[in-house]
Amino acid sequence: MIKVVCLTGTTILFFQENAGNIAHRLEFIATMMRYLQCNVFMLSYRGYGDSEGYPSQHGLIKDAQAALDHLLQRTDIETTKVVVFGRSLGGAVATALVKNNPGKVAALILENTFTSILDMAGVMFPLLKWFIGGHGSNGLGIMNFLVRSPWNTLNIIGNVSAPVLFLSGSQDEMIPPAHMKRLYDAASLNTRTLFIEFADGMHMDTWLRGGERYWHSIRLFLEQHVGSSSD
Structure with missing residues (x-):
């Protein structure tokens, strides 16, 4: 077992995939909180779950901005340690949000994300x-x-100044893993990037197949770019 490190004040703003709703991510989120000892904030996009409205690129970006604004106005978290994490469609949402808010986000994590629709x-x-x-x-x-x-994520990833961690499942059956490689290459001007592959990872289960290595990789990345203290 790896030693769990308490990432003091770290809050992860998580953006989900296209399918399902946030209730389907509760096992993943519970595991994240256990391994990383962090706060997690999720939202249901417009048109998803019980949220009203119809999903669109413009609308989802507004939803993401509202979530970040909410976190940055809170007094019970360290607002300098907000990390944005997006998987698949959520990766496109997350990238747009971080690009639009330079200096306000401590780091960006992308998992199995496409270059563009x-x-x-x-x-x-x-x-x-x-x-x-x-x-x-x-x-x-x-x-x-x-x-x-x-969702032209490839066009904007190079404008993200925050540290970026790319988590890629090599067996992704929905989004070709080459998309993640191209995003990483496009972010090459940002010297604080890291690309990690998981040989058995598929689109939705990279975190399960990656096991402790998956969480250890995230933990080390956050320790380097966000800060930590021993628990």
Whole structure:
């Protein structure tokens, strides 16, 4: 067993994947709190769970901003130690939020995140790659205007100044692991980045298959960039 280190005052703002709702992440969050001894804040995007409204890129970015603003106004946490963590779609939300709030977030963690919805269209529907595409597409992208929420994370990751940890499941069956590599490469100007692969990790279970190495990697990254004290 690894020794659990108390990350004094660390609060993780977690953004979930596209599928399901925050109730489906409770086992993951409980494990995170046990290993990292941190606070965790989650929100249900508009149109998810019991939240009203309809999800869109603009709307989800507003939801994320409201969550961060709420945390930064609290007096019961250390607001200089807020870490944003996003998985899959949540990674796109998290990147946009951190990019829009320079200096307000201590670190960013991305897990199994896509480069853009435009690139994912060609993955999910191969014939579309000739008509819709972003970076790395062999197509012309002549129908890109049809995609209302493009989530071009690859375009903005290079503008994130906070430290970034990339957690990639090499067996991701939904988002090609190459997307995470491309995001990492695009963030190369930021010298405080770290890329870690988990050989057996799939899209939703990288944290389970990664086991203690998964949590140990996050813990060491946060110790370096956020600070810690022995429990």
